[in-house]
Amino acid sequence: MNCTARLLSPISCKAVRYSMQLPNKLYSYKASTLALIPKVLTELKNGPVEVKDLFLVMRPSLSDATDFLSVMDCLYALRAVDINEEGEVFSCL
Numbered sequence: 001m002n003c004t005a006r007l008l009s010p011i012s013c014k015a016v017r018y019s020m021q022l023p024n025k026l027y028s029y030k031a032s033t034l035a036l037i038p039k040v041l042t043e044l045k046n047g048p049v050e051v052k053d054l055f056l057v058m059r060p061s062l063s064d065a066t067d068f069l070s071v072m073d074c075l076y077a078l079r080a081v082d083i084n085e086e087g088e089v090f091s092c093l
Helices: 013-019 033-043 051-061 065-077
Strands: 081-083 088-091
Touching: 033 051, 033 065, 051 065, 051 088, 065 081
Parallel strands: none
Antiparallel strands: 081 088
16 A cells, blocks of 8 residues: 555554454454444434443444544544534434
8 A cells, every 4th residue: 555645644654554444355344344333323313422422332342442433533534423512422414
């Protein structure tokens, strides 16, 4: 992967490469970050949820805490979620 040609922000190549697990020959859909997206959005259907509470609900589906950060980064980048001044995550869909 040639990161220097693709980087538009000061994020390191290593951080970009390992931040989100996409389905491929090594990772099934169930083990990927994409599988967590519907679960997070389902939790947010009833209204805003504090980040800590959302993490605790999602914890059984995560292999480690970085999986939670990856799915939240992905949803935020897609403008599917945001966070308010009270520290609550809410759906923008």
